[in-house]
Amino acid sequence: MGSVSMAQQMLGRGVPLNRLRIRRLALDTAACVGLSLVLASSLAVSAMAQDAPAGEKAAPLKLQLNRLESVEDSCRATIVVDNSRGAALKSYKLDLFAFDTDGIVQKRVAAELGPIPARKTTVKIFNFPGIACPKLSRVLLSDVLACEGGDATREACLERTETETKANIPFDR
Incomplete structure (x- = not known):
């Protein structure tokens, strides 16, 4: 059957x-x-x-040294922070070094630029105390000391940070 x-x-x-x-x-x-x-x-x-293809960097966090101005015995730095494509950060603390015209480090500043809103450009101001602006030849972003917000790590924030300048001196990373 x-x-x-x-x-x-x-x-x-x-x-x-x-x-x-x-x-x-x-x-x-x-x-x-x-x-x-x-x-x-x-x-x-x-x-x-x-x-977000594998290996692609996160959205850049662009820092522009926009202006330097002498204020009493300090050099005031104005930084434009372009986070127009990134997530919000509660804290974003940078380790910055100011070099004199002979290329010698003169000042170290830990500048807190946070909080930084998501998808927004902001302006932050801080001073390099005890040094006049005409004596500066370069500003170096040495490290990111703190980066808090979302899933951000200090290392990831440093990796996505880009620098540029409109001031009359270089702003390097």
Whole structure:
């Protein structure tokens, strides 16, 4: 004898044909739903991978040394912080060094530029005490001392920080 189909076996047990069709529809629907979920999740993973490809840097945090001005016995620095593509930071503390015209380090300043709002450009002002602006030849961003907010780490913040200048001296990293 040949093989008997499941439908024929079920009919032999007295299961009505419409119940067999409903059962088959339910199985087909469950399979479609399962396949749809698998496809949707793979599309979501693919979309996230396209937004941030592996090895790509996070959105840059751009620092521009915009202005230097003498104030009493200090040199006041104005920094434009462009976080137009990044997440908010509660704290963003920089280790900065000011070099004189002979290339000798004269001042070290730990400048807190936070909080920095998400997707916003802000202006921060701080002083290099005890040194006149005309005696400065360069400002160096040596390190990021603190970076708090979201999933930011100190090392990640340093990596994404970019420097530029509109002042008459270099601002390096």
